[in-house]
Amino acid sequence: xxxxxxxxxxxxxxxxxxxxxxxxxxxxxxxxxxxxxxxxxxxxxxxxxxxxxxxxxxxxxxxxxxxxxxxxxxxxxxxxxxxxxxxxxxxxxxxxxxxxxxxxxxxxxxxxxxxxxxxxxxxxxxxxxxxxxxxxxxxxxxxxxxxxxxxxxxxxxx
Amino acid sequence: xxxxxxxxxxxxxxxxxxxxxxxxxxxxxxxxxxxxxxxxxxxxxxxxxxxxxxxxxxxxxxxxxxxxxxxxxxxxxxxxxxxxxxxxxxx
Numbered sequence: 001x002x003x004x005x006x007x008x009x010x011x012x013x014x015x016x017x018x019x020x021x022x023x024x025x026x027x028x029x030x031x032x033x034x035x036x037x038x039x040x041x042x043x044x045x046x047x048x049x050x051x052x053x054x055x056x057x058x059x060x061x062x063x064x065x066x067x068x069x070x071x072x073x074x075x076x077x078x079x080x081x082x083x084x085x086x087x088x089x090x091x092x093x094x095x096x097x098x099x100x101x102x103x104x105x106x107x108x109x110x111x112x113x114x115x116x117x118x119x120x121x122x123x124x125x126x127x128x129x130x131x132x133x134x135x136x137x138x139x140x141x142x143x144x145x146x147x148x149x150x151x152x153x154x155x156x157x158x
Numbered sequence: 159x160x161x162x163x164x165x166x167x168x169x170x171x172x173x174x175x176x177x178x179x180x181x182x183x184x185x186x187x188x189x190x191x192x193x194x195x196x197x198x199x200x201x202x203x204x205x206x207x208x209x210x211x212x213x214x215x216x217x218x219x220x221x222x223x224x225x226x227x228x229x230x231x232x233x234x235x236x237x238x239x240x241x242x243x244x245x246x247x248x249x
């Protein structure tokens with residue numbers, strides 16, 4: 001399964017990552033399933049609402065919006081209703097890694113546990129180095145939720 | 159009474175691909191129990207040791223049931239239950 005991503009959506013993710021630097025940006029991907037593939041139609045930016053109460057590790061106070069993100073359920077619910085009204089689905093999410101590579105982390109894996117693994121939900125991450133957006137990758141959470149697997153990206157010029 | 163439970167996209171694989179299911183229930187807890195009895199693999203994704211997993215949330219209409227009466231929250235005919243993930247992470 002590949003993730004088809006229109007270039008304008010890709011650029012919008014990169015722009016959001018740059019605009020919110022040095023904080024992590026985040027949001028949801030709205031789109032459709034087409035056979036074994038997913039096609040992004042639009043994005044749904046979400047305010048990063050991470051606080052130290054969102055327990056990803058035992059010592060969260062040392063972290064901040066610079067290296068953590070949180071998409072709260074209320075934001076997911078709003079996006080889901082908006083998507084359904086447009087005959088779309090939430091097919092993935094995205095966030096940025098300020099001053100780090102576009103590689104998903106163990107914290108990302110723990111924080112994805114509510115979504116569930118498998119090919120139906122993509123996790124996109126964009127690297128933003130010194131406020132300049134760079135590499136963007138997509139991954140899938142393995143079916144048992146234990147590991148990240150790379151997902152091919154199909155960038156569409158529209 | 160029959161109540162509709164909506165399932166988020168990535169968890170539909172554990173519910174035979176359904177985006178929503180109808181179950182007979184009088185409380186939120188009854189509804190989840192009926193749902194997980196029909197789809198045990200979905201239950202494993204939602205619950206751990208009888209509690210909702212971290213980052214798994216259950217809403218009754220617009221409200222998180224944790225801030226209502228939890229699993230004892232009564233449900234009415236026009237209510238809708240939504241299973242809603244939260245997503246977190248960081249580098």
